[in-house]
Amino acid sequence: MTKTSFHRMPSRRSSLSFLLVATSFASSLACGLVDDDDKGDKAQDTDTDSAALEPAGPGGNTPNGLAFPQGVQDWGVIGAATRADQGEMHVVVGNAKAVEAARSGQTNPWPDGSALAHLAFKAEQNQLDPATINAGAFSAVTLMMKDSVKYADDGGWAYGAWMGEDLTPPAAADFDRACVNCHTSQVKEKDYVFTDPGQLPTLAQVNAAEDAPNGVAFPDKILDWRVIGMARVSAADPAQPGTLRVIVGNPTAVTAARSGDTDPWPDGSMISHYNWAAGSNPDIDKTLTPGQAVTPAAFNAFTLMQRSSAQYGDKGDWDYGLWTTNELTAQTEPNFSQGCVDCHTMRVADRDMVFTRLAEFPPMMMPGASVTR
Secondary structure, three states, X not given: OOOOOOOOOOOOOOOOOHHHHHOOHHHOOOOOOOOEOOOOOOEOOOOOOOOOOOOOOOOXXXXXXXXXXXXXXXXXXXXXXXXXXXXXXXXXXXXXXXXHHHHHOOOOOOOOOOEEEEEEEEEEEOOOOOOEEEEEEEEEEEEEEEOOOOOHHHOOEEXXXXXXXXXXXXXXXXXXXXXXXXXXXXXXXXXXXXOOOOOOOOHHHHHHOOOXXXXXXXXXXXXXXXXXXXXXXXXXXXOOXXXXXXXXXXXXXXXXXXXXXOXXXXXXXXXXXXXXXXXXXXXXXXXXXXOOEEEEEEEEEEEEEEEOOOXXXXXXXXXXXXXXXXXXXXXOOOOOOHHHHHHHHHHOHHHOOOOOOOOOXXXXXXXXXXXXX
């Protein structure tokens, strides 16, 4: 594990203008609506006919009647993107139906009931490593919802967006026309969706993964872990693509991250990177200057750090694992993790040995909060 694996740093608060909803978000990977339960386990239909059709206040319905999806921050990971043209980093998540479709390759067409969302953050330079950019202040949630009958006139999808700390929907009654026009004109052959899901190992490959040589077990539920951050790491060799990473945690780590209980992290916390080679999406590139958008290419690895003050007290309370390629090949060197231990204890002992820069979510998206008026 390299010293750039887990980073943390201060951030600045900011939000986007509504113009962004109608222009640059419209040419992004996903923008639309979903609704789901708190953990994204069951897709539900949104009753847009009975929803208010006037612009709502913070967390309220969009002008086209779409309600904010409660628990969107806890949906499954589908992909990621950095957008230099917007100065942003996006984690692409989906409800259960969308995640199943993405991971099985059943996305053309996406099944009805699929819900895609972007969790958008300001990109921030990592202060500990010039090669790393992290997700900083929260920008917006953009969503798409697939219903081939209800939204047939718009290619089968409905679109929504909520901006800034207050999750404010756009005011313009026709705000979604830019989304519809962009998606229907640019990616009709992909069921009107820009998103190329990030490749991940299959459940069978996860179940077959062996433990690391230092005894750290491969976590069998890792595909279900939730977002706590994101990173773009440039390679030392400029000719190489570098990596794009979504940082996820097990339930213990996610609860700690969302509540700010990370100094120290509670025992039982497990943090991982979904690590891809940095690539590009040709459908996004054709609307931008080359290199402005970075999306997942081939899957590289799962990294892991897990905390046990009793078991790893001589290692700063953490131990480490690394499994590479879709085959999830564990390291063969028994002492491979010592380099991770040395780096973390030397550089971030004052942060409970964790580099992780946590993504910021608005208070209205935290457990127990409500985003409805």
